[in-house]
Amino acid sequence: MQDGRQTDIDKFRDFWADFQKRLQNVTLLATVLLATNIGFLAIQSVDQQGLSYLPQKCSYMSIMVTLGSIVGGFALRMPRVLKNSTVFHFDTIALILGFPSALFLYGIFFFFFALIFHIGDSGAGIWLYWAFASSAIFWTVYAGLYLIITEPLEKRLYSSSHGDEEAPRSQRTLWGLASVLSRNG
Numbered sequence: 001m002q003d004g005r006q007t008d009i010d011k012f013r014d015f016w017a018d019f020q021k022r023l024q025n026v027t028l029l030a031t032v033l034l035a036t037n038i039g040f041l042a043i044q045s046v047d048q049q050g051l052s053y054l055p056q057k058c059s060y061m062s063i064m065v066t067l068g069s070i071v072g073g074f075a076l077r078m079p080r081v082l083k084n085s086t087v088f089h090f091d092t093i094a095l096i097l098g099f100p101s102a103l104f105l106y107g108i109f110f111f112f113f114a115l116i117f118h119i120g121d122s123g124a125g126i127w128l129y130w131a132f133a134s135s136a137i138f139w140t141v142y143a144g145l146y147l148i149i150t151e152p153l154e155k156r157l158y159s160s161s162h163g164d165e166e167a168p169r170s171q172r173t174l175w176g177l178a179s180v181l182s183r184n185g
Helices: 009-041 054-075 087-121 126-149 153-161 174-180
Strands: 005-007 181-183
Touching: 009 054, 009 087, 054 087, 087 126
Parallel strands: none
Antiparallel strands: 005 181
């Protein structure tokens, strides 16, 4: 290969098996979110106001990105050979492997906004709206604290094999992909 990189086949198989499990979970959750969006659109108070109703638009956006997540998940099921090994290609592959998860998260956000706008607009009560918003704030803080008090796995993998130093940015990629590749020399 061009950069003196070689693929450790055993590490790649472990990575690919782990990635396939994660991809299967994201695809399953995206399918459930798709069914939930269809059910939300079947509610008569959401459907009767037409396409000008903001919650309906948000739900349709959620359906579109969720379908993108499912299709992307199916497209990534079979491993393919990388033709070049420049840094640009590895960064691009990391982005492509992360698209189904990212699109699923966008689908959750659009569905969340559809629910908030519909609850606020339907007159269900200000207490219900604030309970929903405060729970969203709680879960956002919870996820933020989790990200603050934990460290990425690839940093741990790198520091265990290289003393206590942090992995350089060029060797940090999606789900430990950097540990699959090794340099010669």
